[in-house]
Amino acid sequence: MRTGRIQFAATVAFALATLGAQVALAQTKLKIDVLSSRPELVTGGDALVRVTGGDAAPSVAVDGRDVSASFKADPKGGWVGLVTGLKDGDNKLTVKGAGGEQALTLTNYKVNGPLFAGPQQEPFVCENETFGLDPATDASCAAPAKVSYYYRNKGGEWKPFDPNGQRPSDIGTTKTTEGKEVPLIVRQEKGVINRSAYLINILHDPAAGAPPAPGAASTASGWNGKLVYSFGGGVQANYHMGRSLGMMTGTDNKYFIEDLGGGLYDYFVTRGYAVATGSLNVMGTNNDDVKSAETMAKVKEHFVEEFGAPAFTIGHGASGGSMQQHLIANNYPGLLDGIMPARNYPDTISFLQPLYDCELLQNVFKSSSQKYSREQMDAISGKYWGYCVSNGTRYPNARAENCDASVKDVIANDPKVKALGVRCTYQDNLVNVFGKDPKTGFARNPFDNVGVQYGLVALNEGKITFDQFLDVNQRVGGLDINGKVQPQRMVGDTEALRRAYETGRITGTGALANVPMVDIRSYVDGDPLGLGDPNVDVHDGYHSAVMRARLQKYLGSAANHVMLTAASLGRVQLDTRTGGSPLITVSGDGLAAIDKWLTAVANDKSDQPLAKKVAAHRPADLVDACFPTKQGALVGAIEKITDMEKCKTLFKFSGDARLAAGAPATDDVFKCQLKPVDAKDYKTAPNEEQLAQLRKTFPDGVCDYTKPGVAQVKTGGTWAFFTGDGQYKFLDKTP
Structure with missing residues (x-):
């Protein structure tokens, strides 16, 4: 007995020792992380890499070339180094150390060439001079980056700052989110990435030393370690670089430093956030959200290589800027950690169809x-x-000639360009996504209205007569291939629709659950100032409810989505540029709230899925609310109401013609399945003559909204990689 016990004890001791050695080995095993991008999507010949594991500095090589000297100890742990000199294509990164040996392939692409958005457009107009950059010398639009400094004086005015000249005596100060009071001096970098002008603003006083760098603590910068990525509005086809940078303004002597388009004013830089954006992140320049995502990926990659990985990245932007945030968060997870869509639309197709x-x-x-x-x-x-x-025709993205003036000039003056047959429809701009219709040679068209019973809800509520119902549906027609009104209804291409759903051009079934969303809008429905029908704002509010419905239906929860509706001063310009307006006040509070939310998520080191962390860490006081103005003279005098039934009476949302035809609250059926005309669908049954007229009007049947749309499938994955003419693959599965 005693001998058996000794043998058993020895066996246990050996097993525990072996387990301990295995644990120790696991703890010291080398690990390679690319901080600046995905390893298979590196651009520009360099990548910021972190190595962890082991007790000493590792040996690092690229294709046998020693780059160990580039790696320095990181205060956050491990070693960080900027690996440079990568050739186009695959590069083998090998790391050796006490924790063993690891290898990783870095696949490098040209910084101004295609990455995952597919072949680049021709023609393409470079507009470098708009941003003070050197003129382009070739089609890449490449130009040397330029760094400038600006400061805000004590009177609140932004002025150029010469780091080598006499220091102004009236430099203002600001207190960052970290409680650090610093001079209000901004380092601004502009250059060209992805044929897009880019902008990076970061608080930095050059008198205190060098700007912040990866893996190094800097006392010279007021940067709070977090990044805001700015997305601009509008919706128009591309073919040119653009003349604006996200939502950042370049007018009124503001030098692209303040956000005077989305209600955040000077909140970003004065609180220590770095800001990055690109001209192709403006939907009014480029309505291809995949190209916007590609531009963001490259610009953020450059930012990380220059300053280090931010604690998190917040997306911001209104209108077309909101579309980009939703689409990028849905389809390219990891680029944005949280979003603040203002004057929200779920996606571009959902914006255009009602128009x-x-x-x-x-x-x-x-x-x-x-x-x-x-x-x-x-x-x-x-x-x-x-x-x-x-x-109705303010954003004519169905029109083939809906090109920017700069593009029209090139078409008119260059016979070779004119021969290309440049088409500026939404779908032609996204031909890499939709592919070409072999019958026409033009991009496949996802828009359809076959079987839609316009006015069905109004008929059943007794608001219109049956004759009016017939009249509308007999004469509504559609838009032809060039966007002109035609008597026939428009027939959407089934393959275009399948690709739209599968690749995430219609949001709802992708990765949105992983991203905190603070939806902020100023209520501008109707005509509050009595300016007349030609002056009604395009940003009606029901789109927020549509996004909420999609989250609830497809992801099972809207715990990551908060809707904040602020009273309007009557026009968007007044809301976004009047200090103390309800929108600006609520936007500032929303920024603080999402910062708190994302900080809690980042600090959660548990193995819970990200979506659960996001839902669990939403601040308790961050709930759906509306903010009407209080009585009195103060512009900023608002109150917070969390009773959403009361909010619905104060801020009434409408809908669109598809919802008024019986479409589901998700408003994402863009080509409906059909069923035979049925008298039971009408509250007052039609007579035989009316029924015959209906069947003649709808010979193939009417929409059956109890079924999914034609070709409506779930997103097939994330990080879609487009290779041209509608061909693509997914780098990741949908989480």
Whole structure:
């Protein structure tokens, strides 16, 4: 017995010792992390790399070339080094140390060449001089980066700052989110990445030393270690570099330092956030969200290589800027850790489809022998009718000639370019996503209205007559291949729709659950200032509810989504540029809240899925709310109401023509499955003559919104890599 016990004890001791050795080995095993990008998507010939594991500095080589000297001890642990001199294509990175040996392949691409968005457009107009950069000498638009300094004086005015000249006596100061009071001096870098002008602003006083660098603590910078990425509005086809940078303003002597488009004013730099953006991150320059994601990936990569990895990256931008945030967070996870979409739209297709319907309904109401009251037009369109009057053709992305003036000039003056047949529709700009229709040679078109019963809800609510219902649906027509109104309804290409859903051009089934979302809008529905139908703002509020419905339906929860609606001063310009406006006040509070949220998520080192961490760490006081103005003279006098039923009465959201035709709250059926005309669908059954007219109007049937849309599939994965003409692969599965 005693001998057996001794043998058993020895066996246990040996097992524990072996386990201990295995644990120790696991703890010291070398690990390689590329901080600046995915290892298979490196650009520009360099990558910021971290090595952890082992007790001593590692030996690092690229294709046998020793680069160990580039690695320095990182205060956060491990060793960090900028690996340079990478050739185009694959580069083998090998790390050796006490923890063993590890290898990783870095695949490098040209910084101004294609990455994952597919072949680059031709023609392409470089506009370097707009940003004070040297003129382009070739199609890459490449130009040397330029660094400038600006300071804000004690009177609140931004001025150029010469780091080598006499120091101004009136430099203002600011206190960052870390409680650090620093001179309000901004280092601004501009250059060209991905044929896009780029901008990086970071607080830095050159008198105190060098700017912050990866793996090094800097006392010279007021940077709080966090990054805001700015996305600009509008929606238009590309073919040119652009003349604006995200939401950052270059007018009014502000030098692209302040956000006067989204309600954040000077909140970013004065609180210590670095800001980055690119001209191709402006939807009014480039409505290809994949190219926007590619531009962001490259610009952020450069930022990380220059300053180190931020604690987290917050997306910000209004209108078209909100579309980009949703689409990038949905489809390219990791680029954005949290988003603040203002004047929100879920995606670009969801923005354009209601406008196309508006144009078609305008044509009906203008030419009909039937008489429609204002209330009836509201009911059929699903929204305040002045919205359609003002915006039905304001963003004509179905028009082939909807090109920027700079592009039109090139087409007009260069026969070779004109021969290319440049088309500036939404789908032609995204031909890498949709592919070409072999019948036309143009991009496949995802837009469709076959079977849509316009005004169905209004009919069943008794707001329009059956004759009016028939009139609208018999004459509504569609848009042809060049975006002109035609008598026939438009037939969406099934393959284009499948690709739109599968690649995430329609948000809802991708990676959005992993991202905190603070949706902030100023309420501008209707015509609050009585400016008339031609002046109704395009940013009606129901799109926030649509996004909420998609999250709840497809992801099972909207715990990561907060909606904040602020009273408006009547116009977006007033809301975003009036100090103390409800929007600016709520936006500042929203920024502080999402910072707190993301900090808690970053500090959670558990093995819980990211979506659960995001849901668990939402601040308790960050809930859906509206902010009406209080009575009184102060612009910023607002109150917070969290009773959403009361908010619905104060800030009434409308909808669109598809919702008013019976579409689901997710508003993401862009080509419906059809069913036969059925008299039971109408509250007052049609007579035989009316039923015959309906069947003639809808010979193939009417929309069956109890079923998914045609070709409506879940996102096939994330990090879609497009190779041209609608061909793609996914680098990751959908989480």
